Amino acid sequence: MKVAWAGSQHAVEVADRMARLVASDPVFRKDTRTMLSRKELFKDTLKKAAHAWKRIVELRLTEEEANLLRLYVDQPGYVDLHWGMFVPAIKGQGTEEQQKKWLPMAYKFQIIGCYAQTELGHGSNVQGLETTATFDPSTDEFVMHSPTLASCKWWPGGLGKASTSLRLSCSSHNGRKRLWHTWFHCAVAKLDDHSPLPGVTLGDIGGKFGSGAYNSMDNGVLRFDHVRIPRDQMLMRLSQVTREGKYVHSDVPKQLLYGTMVYVRQTIVADASKALSRAVCIAVRYSAIRKQFGSQAGGPETQVINYKTQQRRLFPLLASAYAYRFVGQWLKWLYTDVTQKLEAKDYSTLPEASCLYCWAQVCDNICHTDAIEECRKLCGGHGYLNSSGLPELFAVYVPACTYEGAMRFAVAGCKVFDEDRLSGGHWEPTCRHRSSHGQHTALDAMQKRCKYSRRLVNPAAVKEVFEARALRMAVNCAQNISKAPSQEEGFSELSPDLLEAAVAHVQLIIVTKFIEKIEEDIPGPGVKEQLQKLCSIYALHLLHKHLGDSLSTGCVTARQGALANEQLGKLYAQVRPNAVALVDAFDYTDHYLGSVLGRYDGDVYPALYEEAWKDPLNETVVPDGYQEHLRPLLKQQLKLSRL
Amino acid sequence: MKVAWAGSQHAVEVADRMARLVASDPVFRKDTRTMLSRKELFKDTLKKAAHAWKRIVELRLTEEEANLLRLYVDQPGYVDLHWGMFVPAIKGQGTEEQQKKWLPMAYKFQIIGCYAQTELGHGSNVQGLETTATFDPSTDEFVMHSPTLASCKWWPGGLGKASTSLRLSCSSHNGRKRLWHTWFHCAVAKLDDHSPLPGVTLGDIGGKFGSGAYNSMDNGVLRFDHVRIPRDQMLMRLSQVTREGKYVHSDVPKQLLYGTMVYVRQTIVADASKALSRAVCIAVRYSAIRKQFGSQAGGPETQVINYKTQQRRLFPLLASAYAYRFVGQWLKWLYTDVTQKLEAKDYSTLPEASCLYCWAQVCDNICHTDAIEECRKLCGGHGYLNSSGLPELFAVYVPACTYEGAMRFAVAGCKVFDEDRLSGGHWEPTCRHRSSHGQHTALDAMQKRCKYSRRLVNPAAVKEVFEARALRMAVNCAQNISKAPSQEEGFSELSPDLLEAAVAHVQLIIVTKFIEKIEEDIPGPGVKEQLQKLCSIYALHLLHKHLGDSLSTGCVTARQGALANEQLGKLYAQVRPNAVALVDAFDYTDHYLGSVLGRYDGDVYPALYEEAWKDPLNETVVPDGYQEHLRPLLKQQLKLSRL
Ligand SMILES: Cc1cc2nc3c(=O)[nH]c(=O)nc-3n(C[C@H](O)[C@H](O)[C@H](O)COP(=O)(O)OP(=O)(O)OC[C@H]3O[C@@H](n4cnc5c(N)ncnc54)[C@H](O)[C@@H]3O)c2cc1C
Ligand SMILES: Cc1cc2nc3c(=O)[nH]c(=O)nc-3n(C[C@H](O)[C@H](O)[C@H](O)COP(=O)(O)OP(=O)(O)OC[C@H]3O[C@@H](n4cnc5c(N)ncnc54)[C@H](O)[C@@H]3O)c2cc1C
Ligand SMILES: [Ca+2]
The missing domain is CATH 1.10.540.10 (Acyl-CoA dehydrogenase/oxidase, N-terminal domain)
Incomplete structure (x- = not known):
């Protein structure tokens, strides 16, 4: 495994x-x-x-x-942004000359870079950015300025304290009005003593969710007061400003920009899958150690992993960890494929891939932060202790939901997707779920096949149900949008439904990829069988959760829904004996898990006990503050001022 | 309002x-x-x-x-446990004499008490507690002892540092075997210098989820090494140990114990509702301030509260805040009613009330922690900053899911509920949802009424749909349980479905109570109309979320489900103009909200900016660690050991 x-x-x-x-x-x-x-x-x-x-x-x-x-x-630390965002941005947006100049320095850490786009008052909408870069032809320089408080750069990781440079997003300006959105490579700290350059105000934006967690990162605030930088600091691969101040587009296609985005998102999906699997690993191992209550007949207490309620909450998460792992592997392949095609100037698959990433990201985030928190709850009270590792895992991971303004991107993604559906084009080659006779014919055909009440034990039938659901939801949206006075209004009105349709589509893809995976040749005794069970659990628990969507298609009957639920119970019982082996397969060290509850050796209680005494509050037995605030209370010696 | x-x-x-x-x-x-x-x-x-x-x-x-x-x-602090758990326990479990002795001291804070039940290895199952109290007739004392590491008391709030006394749960022991589960009032710290009494090891159990948050509480660990306490420290209202060491029951009925539990749970529900409303207040106010993106035609950016996706996520939470508030008011009334009946020795409504509380608590917790986190996400990146107040609100509130071993109680609650359903008894007078002709007849009748596709705008019809859903799920469980080899097995197998049925039942109660509320005479111009809208939103969004359950009853058609969803969109648009007024009605001060994003005056950005500079990391511009760890890196002066 x-x-x-x-x-x-x-x-x-x-x-x-x-x-x-x-x-x-x-x-x-x-x-x-x-x-x-x-x-x-x-x-x-x-x-x-x-x-x-x-x-x-x-x-x-x-x-x-x-x-x-x-x-x-x-x-988390500045290094993540340096390698994950700054270097790729220089590669993607810098000219060859600029790359030659800056990349070697970045590769050796002679400069440390970050990625500064978000402002205090503006997030993912680059068109709204207020930081200005005004070209001054008299000196061949740009003047960088933060005209308002809301225009301060705010959030960039590594900006507050560690970075010397940044890849900056701002508006070019001619002194009177906004011209274009541009990128710069801009130094902010002196290389000799690391103090901010003149005109630059730099600081950290303050504490974030959790103890430890993402607080190791110096997310920063930056304010420019008329800072001058040479013209050639503008990242000029895609567009340039000439010596005279004229703005010209280069012939490099804009699509290349998406390449970077797709890359960033692919890593976000991979990180999400890692975070989920760590939480699941902790919860499964601890559930096998923890004992609570016994049978009514007395006798020793039961491992909580044997409770059906625990299984119904835990095992779908275990199955999801595998599902996301496999879809992540596929996305990685897709990214490589897209990149190769881009290099060959073939832009055909790019919009599709970038849409797919958006959704995968949304769906994924929605599922995963909830999932980590669910794992924490499944560990009972002890999951609330920092030593369980779960609070930090949650707190570090949750902002992934926000990084890229998830909703906005999802909705944008849906648009492309549905405009295409509307126009009847072929949008999604990876899930061939439309018959060539059109959408309704496809649904009709599926409805006809839906007669055997036990058919949901068959992966092909399950896939068909997910296809029907995704298709129906997309068709419904398209129909409702076409009724709106304008398409823009239609999209805005229907955006919540589009989002639900997108989630259904992403779930279809994940189910499809999981099924494809188990159809492969998989070595190792029993491995394939275990994965088949997890795949069924993943699909059927989603079916159960979104039963209304499927019943509405007419492709599933209430009776089949009930049978699927029964089937789930049986699958849980079958997975139970291998649950711990299935998380051991992640091969995480105790160091990486960072959890007393998830220890490989299962020796949980002595470790919890030992961790407790490390707390600074235990430095003294009688707490600091006793003399001032506790003793006077107990001894009835509070100094009261009678009014 | x-x-x-x-x-x-x-x-x-x-x-x-x-x-x-x-x-x-x-x-x-x-x-x-x-x-x-x-x-x-x-x-x-x-x-x-x-x-x-x-x-x-x-x-x-x-x-x-x-x-x-x-x-x-x-x-959070020791005071919560002193008033919320210790004092009520002495009242409920102490004899009149004991109450006379200890209550006046507790009322004046001459002693500080906590509630010590949970052990490192044992939680909500009091039968599994390992701490022993062995009576020694030769000295008329009990010997308190923690025989194993897992038997250390672990978690009690206020125990670690502040308390002088505790209400202790443990097993009476005769030196060879476990006899009964008993309670004691037990001193742990010396009253003159607050140091632990001989044989007592006391400490804090370490850091918990979040910064600030529940870390203000000294959840504690306690280990006894043969500590002797006088026999009369046993709380003897319900059972006693005689001078000779004989265990006798008093004639006070056991049911009285539940009274305390019901009280504790009622406060938990009230706290949950408070936490949710605070989060909603912050998210609604900030969504009205925050602007992102514009229309495609250009122009100023749009308040994010105007986006349909934002509304679909936010307004059901606003409606839930009201729904829980009203159900909380009703529960409080129910508690008073139960208490009065108890005093009159009428125990008829108690089991029902205590079940109800269990569910309300479960459902509530499941919904609310997710809801607080959803509010945080709805605030975008800034919701991740501590200054938004949302991380602390979440972290303080999440353990409420765990306090009482939620699942265990819920399942126990379901048992009572379903045993009763099975036996055909009248269980739930507050929701008269069963026709006297039996359950199936009731469902049949409802199915017949389900013909008008637009009927879901009518509260009575909506209530009927919730009734049908709850009824069908309960009946299904009962039928499936009766098929199992034994009832115990049946319950264990079906427990996840029972839990879903319980949630459906709780939602029915909440919807019913909300509908009853809006049928009351409500003063104030427009107040009633606003509440009617919120009530519809609350009910219809649940219907949409659990559509599968309702479609399966045959009491709702797919078409009605789709129309309900359209109806929701219209209701959101209608609530939008009053959304801010609806949260202002909570009447929370800026101090209580503790959120820069939720400020009453809306002056968010300057406040965020100002908060940032308070972070200790901003005490110096160049960070501590620059000389040791950053400069050598940048200057290529890391001391490498070539291997
Ligand atoms: C931990 C962390 C690290 C970060 N690191 C960086 C970094 O290194 N560099 C950098 O430049 N930025 C960084 N950011 C900022 C991040 O990119 C933004 O937070 C993100 O883009 C979301 O934007 P926002 O915060 O402005 O949220 P908003 O866009 O203000 O979102 C608020 C709410 O409005 C909704 N909304 C917004 N627009 C729309 C729309 N058009 N339609 C429907 N709903 C909408 C959102 O869904 C959300 O519910 C970081 C943020 C965090 C939390
Ligand atoms: C912040 C905080 C404050 C606390 N304060 C106090 C206090 O003042 N005094 C005190 O005595 N205690 C206190 N506690 C302890 C608290 O009461 C327990 O954490 C709670 O009872 C849950 O028990 P547990 O932690 O043992 O979880 P467990 O029971 O070990 O739960 C682990 C998992 O097993 C599942 N499970 C357990 N039993 C069953 C079952 N029979 N059927 C199905 N599933 C089951 C649970 O649902 C959960 O998913 C506190 C806890 C916290 C987090
Ligand atoms: Ca801290």
Whole structure:
């Protein structure tokens, strides 16, 4: 199962090696992270980042190895933005000359870069950005300025304290009005002493959700007061400003920009899948250790994993972890495919891929943060302790829902999707769910096939049900939009339904990819059978959850819905004996899991007990404040001022 | 609307007065709470608790006023357990003599008490508790002992540092075997210097979810090493141990115990409703301030509250806040009613009420923590900042899901409920949803009435749909259970379905109570109309979410489901202009909300900016750690050890 999860024997081996390298290095310890003050935590992040780099250079790690090492260090920091956003942006938006100049410096960390788009008053809408870059032909410079408080850059990771440079989004301006949206590479801190350049105000935007968690990151605020930068700091691959101040487009196609976005999103999906699998691993292992209550007949207490209610909540999450893992592997392949086609100047699959990513991201986020929190609840009270690792996992991961203004992108994605459906074009080659005779014919045919009440044990039939659901919801939206006075109004009115249709579509894709996976040749005794069960659980629990959508298509009957639910119960019982093995297959070290409850050896209670005494509050037995605030109360010596 | 929300003019007035008293007192400031270290935070809690008590005494506040004052201080601490659990336990489980001895001390804070049941290895199952109390007739004492690590008391709030006493749950033991489950009042700290008594190990169990949040509470660990306490410290109202060591039951009926539980749960429901309404208030106000994107035609950006996707997510939460508020008012009434009946030795309504509370609690928790998190997401990136107040609100509130081992109780509740249904008894007088001709007849009749496709605009019809759903799910469970080899097995197998049926039942009650509310005479211009809209939104969004359940009953058609969804869109548009007024009606001060995004004056951006600079990381411009970890990296001076 390890191989099926990791993708290949090679992948198992590298991941394992890097995970152990990190786990055995005392600099990378993270067990007291939630107890550090903000300043200590940030300093710890700087230390870990430098040490990781040192190890990468010393051991001459490959890019694959280095990425894994950073993953297992598992502490958000400026490095993520430097490699994940800044370098790709320079590559995607800089001219060849600019790349030659800046990339070598970035590769050696002579400069540290971040990605500054969001402003205090403006998020994902780049057209609304207020930071201005006004070209001054007299000096061949741009003047960068933040005209209002709301125009401060706000949120960029690494900006507050660590970065020396940034990839900046702002509006070009001619002094009177907004011209275009442009990108710059812009220095903000002096390279000799790291202090902000003149005219630049820099700071951190303050504490964020959770203890530890994303507080290791210096999300920053930046205000420009008429800062001058040379014209050639503008990232000029896609458009240029001439010496005279004329704005010209280059012949490089705009689509290339999407390449970067698709890349970023693909990593977000992969991270989401990682976070979910970690939470599931903790919850499954602890559920097998934790005992509560017995049978009515007395006798020893029962492992909570044996309770049907626990299984109904936990096992669909286990199945989802696998489902997302496989769809993530497919997305990665898709990204490579798109990139290759882009290089060959074939832009045909790009819009589709970028839409798909949007949805996958939305759906995924909606499911996953809830899922992590559900895992935490499944651990009962102890899941609320920082030592369980779950609070940090949740808090670090939740902003992924927000990173890219999820809703906005989803809705935009739906538009492309549905405009295309409306016009009858072929939109989605990966899920051939439309008969050539048109949509309604397809639905009719499916309805006819829906007679055997037990047919939902068959993957092909299950897939058909998901197809019918997605199709019906899309067709409904299209019909309702066409009734609106204008298409724009129609889209705006129907956007919530479009979103639901998009989710249905994404779920169809995930189910399809999972089914495709189990149709492959899978080595290892029993592995295929286990995956088949997980696949059925994933599909049937979604069917149960969204039964209304499916009943409305007429492709499923209420009786079939009830049978599917019964079938689920049986599948849970079958998965139960292998549940722990199924999470062990993720091959996570105790260091990476960072959870007392998810320990591989199951020795939970002594570890919980030991962790407790590390809390600073336990430095003294009688607490600080006793003399001032507790003793006077107990001794009835509060100084009252009678009014 | 303020009056409808608060319950009466008097309630508006007292709440307002107490909220302002707290908000204007600098000791109660909480704006930098998330930046405090654990020790500072705990000391701050001690300080606030003492100060609140001082004010309560000085101003001779009534009990109602004092409770509200504590509510608005809004910082979890030992006081909550002292008043909420310890005092009621002494009242409920102590003999009259014991009450006379301990209550006056507790009322004056000469002792501080907590409620110690949970152990490291054991939670809600009191039968599994391992702490032992062995009676020693030679000295007329009990010997309290923690025989294993897993038997340490673990979690009790206030136990770690603040309490001097506890209400202890443990097993009586005769030295060889477990006898009964008993309660004690037991001192743990010396009254002169607050150090633990001999044989007692006391500590805090460590950091919990979030910054600030519930970390102000000293949830504690306690280990006994053969600690001796006099026999009369056993709480002897319900059962006693004689001088000879004989265990005898008193004639006080056991049901009285439930009274305490019902009380505790009623407060949990009330707290949940408060937490939800605070989150909704923040999200609605900020959504009206936040602007993103414009129409395709250009022009100024749109308030995000105008987006249909935002409305579809936000307005059902607004409606839920009202729904839970009203059901909470009803539960409070029910509690009073039950208590009065108990005093008159009428135990007829008690089991029902206590079941109801279980479900309300479960359903409620499932809904509310998700709802708070959804509100946070609806605020985009800024909702992730501590200054938004939402992370703390979430983190403080989530453990309410766990407090009482929610699932276990829910399942127990379902049992009572369904055993009763099975036996055909009349279980639930508040929702008369069964015709006297039996359950199936009732369903049949409803199915016949289901012909007008637009009937779901009518509250009575909506209620009928919820009744049919709850009824069908309960009947299904009952039928399936009767097929199982034994009833115990049947319950265990079907427990997940029972839980779904219970949720359906609770939703029916909430919808019913909301409908009853809007049928009352409600003063104030337009108030009734607004509440009618919210009531429809609450019911129809649930119908949409659980459409499968209703379609399966045959009491709703797919067409009606689609129309209900359209109807929802219209209702959102109608609520939109009053949304802000509807949250202003909660009458929360900025202090209580504790959110920069939810400010009453809407001046969000300057406040966010100002908050940021308070972060300790901004004490210096160049961060601590630059010299050691950042400069060597940038200057290529990392000391590499070539291997
Ligand atoms: C941890 C974290 C790290 C970040 N790192 C970076 C970084 O490195 N660089 C950077 O530039 N930015 C960064 N950001 C900012 C991030 O990109 C934005 O938060 C994100 O784009 C969402 O935008 P917003 O916060 O303005 O939310 P808003 O857009 O204001 O969203 C508020 C609400 O309005 C809704 N909404 C908004 N527009 C629409 C619409 N058109 N239709 C329907 N609904 C709509 C949203 O769904 C949401 O419910 C980071 C944010 C976080 C939380
Ligand atoms: C913030 C906080 C404050 C607390 N304060 C106090 C306090 O003041 N005093 C005190 O005594 N305790 C306190 N507790 C402890 C609290 O009462 C327990 O955490 C709670 O009873 C849940 O029990 P557990 O933690 O043992 O969870 P478990 O019972 O171990 O739950 C683990 C999982 O098993 C499932 N499960 C357990 N039993 C069953 C069953 N029979 N059937 C089906 N599923 C089951 C649960 O649903 C859950 O998913 C506190 C806890 C927290 C988080
Ligand atoms: Ca902290």
